[in-house]
Amino acid sequence: MLARLLIATALLAGPATAQDKSTPQDPPKRVRSILLYGDDKCPAAQNPDEIVVCANAGESPYRIPKRFRDQPKEDAASQAWTNRVETVEEFNRAGLPNSCSPVGTGGQTGCTRKFLQQWYQERLDAKAKAARTTAPDPDAGTNP
Incomplete structure (x- = not known):
């Protein structure tokens, strides 16, 4: 067993016999890609x-690659009617009462309403965050 290991090590340590010693090992003078x-x-x-090194780069240098062709459209014609109606209604709200718009006579009433809704949501978020961070530890017992 030990003899086989020594023979294998000696064969691996020697020079490779497949190399032709008559040809020089200089790098090529020109490489074209x-x-x-x-x-x-x-x-x-x-x-x-x-x-000469050649690589296949696809169909044409001026053609869009297949993975970028036929992307799903996001224009108005490709959207559902519900989304279109909501967009139109939101756009037409400017100037109406409760719209929070500088255009029209009733825009200012919507700003107050919007600020109150935002304040209330921030308050709810703060309470939820406080409840998560200060959850009582069941093993801690009572606090003094």
Whole structure:
């Protein structure tokens, strides 16, 4: 068992026999990187000291990639009628009573209402946050 391990280690430590010692190990003098589109063919090297690297870049350099084509539309025609009606109603509320708008005679009444609703919601959020952070510990007993 030990002899096999020593033989395997000696074989791995030696030089690789597949390398040809007669050819120099210099890097190539020229490397060309080419992007191919569609059915283009990779050109051959012009001389032996040149390496040509080709990569397929898709159909065309001027065409939108397939993953970006046919995205779902978000224009008005692609929306549900309910969303369209809500948008129109919100837009037409300007100037009406309770709209909080500087346009029209009844806009100021909506601002007070809006501020009161915002204050009430902030108060509810603060109470909920306080209840989460100061939850009593069942193992702690009573506080003095």
